[in-house]
Amino acid sequence: MLKAKAIMTTDVVAVTRDMDIYAAIQTMIAHNVTGLPVIDSERTLVGVVTEKDVLTLLYNIEDRPGKVQDYMTPVVVAFDQEDSIVAIAESLGDNPFRRVPILKDGKLVGVVSRKDIVRHMKKQRARQKMPA
Numbered sequence: 001m002l003k004a005k006a007i008m009t010t011d012v013v014a015v016t017r018d019m020d021i022y023a024a025i026q027t028m029i030a031h032n033v034t035g036l037p038v039i040d041s042e043r044t045l046v047g048v049v050t051e052k053d054v055l056t057l058l059y060n061i062e063d064r065p066g067k068v069q070d071y072m073t074p075v076v077v078a079f080d081q082e083d084s085i086v087a088i089a090e091s092l093g094d095n096p097f098r099r100v101p102i103l104k105d106g107k108l109v110g111v112v113s114r115k116d117i118v119r120h121m122k123k124q125r126a127r128q129k130m131p132a
Contacts, residue, residue, distance in 0.1 A: 002120075004088055005102070007119075014043075015039075017067065018067050044106055045106070076101060081110065088100060
């Protein structure tokens with residue numbers, strides 16, 4: 001059984017709940033991602049903030065300052081690094097989100113996205129087609 005830690009991205013950009021929301025938006029843009037895990041000072045996952053979470057803020061006429069915690073989604077589907085990729089793929093197929101945080105002892109250690117799973121499947125299929 002292939003585990004999350006085998007394909008997860010470990011270079012994860014994250015923000016804290018007390019970070020300015022506009023700084024978090026800039027972080028999303030700078031890293032070309034549509035969402036960011038929200039962690040505390042010990043890297044414990046406390047939520048996620050996504051483009052969807054901040055859309056109304058960006059289209060509001062007046063400036064509305066705030067912190068990430070004012071916009072984040074606090075309840076997050078996450079997996080342990082020892083969890084099966086099959087379980088993660090099923091969750092990503094059944095839900096609208098594109099990636100899930102990966103934890104070790106409750107701390108953020110990576111992310112697995114739909115793209116990570118598709119890339120892994122493509123490599124596996126290519127290997128199977130190679131002559132012995």
